[in-house]
Amino acid sequence: MRVELVNTGTELLLGDTVNTNAAWIGQRLAALGIQVARQTIVPDGAVIRVAIAEAAQRSDVVLVSGGLGPTNDDLTRESMAELLSLNLDLDEGVVTQLQEYFAKRGRKMSESNKRQAMVPRGALVLTNHFGTAPGLYFPAELGAELGWNCHFFLLPGPPREMKPMVENEVETRLREWLPDGASRRVLYLKVTGVGESDIVEAVEKELEAVEGLDLGYCIRNADVDVRLAGSQSAVDAGAAIVRGALGDCIVSEDRRIIEEILVELLAQRGEWLATAESCTGGTIASRITDVSGSSRVFGHGWVTYANEAKQQQLGVPADLIETHGAVSEEVARAMAEGALKNSGADHALAVTGVAGPTGGTPEKPVGTVWIALATKGAETWAVKRFSPGARDRFKLLTSQAALEMLRRRLCGIALRR
Numbered sequence: 001m002r003v004e005l006v007n008t009g010t011e012l013l014l015g016d017t018v019n020t021n022a023a024w025i026g027q028r029l030a031a032l033g034i035q036v037a038r039q040t041i042v043p044d045g046a047v048i049r050v051a052i053a054e055a056a057q058r059s060d061v062v063l064v065s066g067g068l069g070p071t072n073d074d075l076t077r078e079s080m081a082e083l084l085s086l087n088l089d090l091d092e093g094v095v096t097q098l099q100e101y102f103a104k105r106g107r108k109m110s111e112s113n114k115r116q117a118m119v120p121r122g123a124l125v126l127t128n129h130f131g132t133a134p135g136l137y138f139p140a141e142l143g144a145e146l147g148w149n150c151h152f153f154l155l156p157g158p159p160r161e162m163k164p165m166v167e168n169e170v171e172t173r174l175r176e177w178l179p180d181g182a183s184r185r186v187l188y189l190k191v192t193g194v195g196e197s198d199i200v201e202a203v204e205k206e207l208e209a210v211e212g213l214d215l216g217y218c219i220r221n222a223d224v225d226v227r228l229a230g231s232q233s234a235v236d237a238g239a240a241i242v243r244g245a246l247g248d249c250i251v252s253e254d255r256r257i258i259e260e261i262l263v264e265l266l267a268q269r270g271e272w273l274a275t276a277e278s279c280t281g282g283t284i285a286s287r288i289t290d291v292s293g294s295s296r297v298f299g300h301g302w303v304t305y306a307n308e309a310k311q312q313q314l315g316v317p318a319d320l321i322e323t324h325g326a327v328s329e330e331v332a333r334a335m336a337e338g339a340l341k342n343s344g345a346d347h348a349l350a351v352t353g354v355a356g357p358t359g360g361t362p363e364k365p366v367g368t369v370w371i372a373l374a375t376k377g378a379e380t381w382a383v384k385r386f387s388p389g390a391r392d393r394f395k396l397l398t399s400q401a402a403l404e405m406l407r408r409r410l411c412g413i414a415l416r417r
Contacts, residue, residue: 001034001060001061001174001177001178001179002037002058002059002060002061003029003034003036003037003059003060003061003062003063003174004036004037004038004039004040004055004058004059004061004062004063005021005022005025005026005036005038005039005040005062005063005064005065006039006040006041006042006048006051006052006055006062006063006064006065007019007021007022007039007040007041007042007064007065007066007157008041008042008043008044008048008051008064008065008066008067008076008157009041009043009044009066009067009157010043010044012041013041013042013043019041020159021065021157021159021162022036022039022041024159024163025063025065025166026039027255028166028167028171029174030186030227030229031186031188032171032174032175032178032186033178033184033185033186034174034178037058037059038055040054040055044066044067044073044074044075045073045075046075046079048064048067048075048076048079049075049079049082049083052064052079052080052083052152053083055150056083056143056146056148056150056152057147057148059150060140060149060150060151060177061150061151061152061153061174061177062150062151062152062153063153063155063166063170064076064080064152064153064154064155065155065156065157065162066155066156066157067079067157068116068133068134068135068136068154068155068156068157069116069132069133069157070110070112070113070115070116070132071112074115076154077116077118077120077136077154080120080123080136080138080152080154081120083143083146084120084122084138084142084143084146085145086120086121086122086123086142087120087121088118088119088120088121089118089119089120089121090114090117090118090119091117091118091119091125092117093125094116094117094119094125094134095114095117097127097134098113098114098116098117098132101131101132102132113132116132116133116134117134119136120136120138122138122139122142123136123137123138123142124136124137124138124139126153126155126165126169128156128161128165129164130160130161130164131156131158131160131161133156133157133161135153135154135155135156135165135169136152136153136154137151137152137153137154137169137173138151138152138153138154139151151173151177153169153170155170184229184230184231185229185230185231185232185235186227186228186229186235187227187228187229187235187238187239187253188225188226188227188228188253188254188255189225189226189228189239189242189243189246189250189252189253190220190223190224190225190250190251190252190253190255190256190257191223191224191225191226191242191246191249191250191251192222192223192224192249192251192258192400192404193249193401193404193416194224194246194249195224196217196219196224199217199224199226199246200217202245202246203226203241203242203245203246206241206245207228207238207241207242210230210234210237210238210241211234212230212231212234213228213229213230213234213235213237213238214227214228214229214230215227215228215229215238216229221257221396221400222396222397222399222400223251223257223258223400225255226242228242239253248408248413248414251404251407258400258403258404258407259287259288259290259291259403260291261407262288262297262403262406262407262410263288263291263293263294263296263297263298265407265410265411266296266297266346266347266410267293267296267297269346269410271297271345271346271347272297272298272299272343272344272345272346272347273288273297273298273299273345273346273347273348273349273406274298274299274300274301274302274339274340274342274343274345274347274348274349275288275298275300275301275302275339275348275349275350276301276302276304276313276314276335276336276338276339276348276349276350276351277301277302277303277304277350277351278303278304278305278310278326278335278350278351278352278353279327279351279352279353279354279355279369279394279395279398280351280355280395280398280399280402281303281305281395282301282303283395283396283398283399284301284349284351284399284402284403285298285301285303287399287403288403299343299345300339300342300343300345302314302339304335307321307326310326310331310334310335310352313338313342314334314335314338314339314342315334315338315341315342316331316334316335316338317334320334325364326352327352327353327354327364327368327369327370328352328370329370329372329382329384331352331370332350332351332352332370332371332372332382333350333372333374333380333382335350335352335372336348336349336350336372336373336374336380336382337372337374337380339374340374340375340376346375346376347373347374347375347376347406347409348373348374348375349371349372349373349402349403349405349406350371350372350373350374351369351370351371351372351398351399351402352369352370353367353368353369353370353385353394353398354366354367354368354369355391355394355395356388356389356391356394357391365386365388366388367386367387367388367389367394368384368385368386369384369385369386369387369394369398369401370382370383370384370385371383371384371385371398371401371402371405373402373405373406373409375409378409381405381409381415383401383405383415383416383417385397385398385401387401404416
């Protein structure tokens with residue numbers, strides 16, 4: 001099955017918006033055993049018509065994202081109707097959905113939004129539960145007179161609207177169209193705490209010896225995804241190799257990120273987490289609370305950037321800071337234990353470090369950080385990490401190391417020193 005993506009949006013070509021849709025769709029289809037054959041990006045306007053026509057001539061399925069809005073440069077819907085010589089009709093069901101959408105938000109629907117309710121005859125409306133632009137599905141037979149044998153999906157551009165539509169509407173149909181016995185499988189093992197080069201050193205030779213196994217690596221924020229693709233037996237053999245070499249560093253095998261895993265683990269245990277952050281400025285708390293359901297497991301977070309805040313909010317002794325400095329094992333431990341006591345939580349993570357680019361010393365250069373984890377009834381853990389570089393990268397890597405420390409404790413895995 002040959003699948004192509006066509007993305008429309010002048011902002012994508014100007015670099016104002018990063019095309020995350022293409023990457024996400026590629027990953028979703030790869031999990032079905034489908035490799036995207038081509039991606040095309042075009043600006044807003046009539047050029048979308050040309051891009052769709054070119055893709056249709058060589059594809060079985062074309063996914064088009066963007067250009068379904070109410071403005072005069074949103075021409076995807078109209079271009080598709082022109083290509084297939086289909087009349088556009090006002091769909092009263094879509095009008096009602098739009099009216100309800102705006103009414104829930106205390107707004108009145110404008111006349112321009114009715115443009116989004118114009119549906120080419122023969123197309124099926126794909127309901128948008130998170131925005132105003134409904135998607136459209138065009139069965140392959142609608143292009144028969146042009147010599148095409150291609151299914152079309154028109155999808156909204158905003159990711160929060162597009163992703164549920166792909167999951168609920170597109171993938172369901174693609175699974176039905178895959179040949180019986182389609183054997184290609186894809187597995188992503190998300191590894192943290194180990195660099196890409198170390199992963200390669202640990203597993204690549206053995207993985208390359210597995211017949212029919214396609215191997216790839218993708219660095220994502222502070223993780224490395226090890227991608228295994230091929231027959232079920234090849235993927236199983238490859239997964240066994242990775243688990244054997246890196247098992248305690250594998251966060252997930254279903255693309256979930258570490259904060260999602262932690263929220264689930266804490267909820268299963270009925271336990272609570274608190275955070276006390278200095279150099280990360282609330283990044284750990286932000287990552288946890290980005291996960292739906294985090295209110296069941298997260299109750300307290302302190303950003304104690306100043307030494308006075310560490311003393312007043314967490315009870316860190318002033319003489320401890322004076323003797324060892326704010327960036328020290330002793331202060332990190334005191335912060336974690338103070339957060340645990342003051343919050344009543346089951347676990348408390350604390351970080352204190354030098355984010356840079358200024359403020360470092362020969363003894364504590366930029367990138368130095370101490371991370372501590374205090375847990376009720378258990379020994380407080382503390383580790384020193386060194387992540388020099390840009391402030392945002394430092395904060396990401398530090399928060400990742402802290403979350404990984406908690407994962408290891410919850411899973412009964414020894415701390416990596």
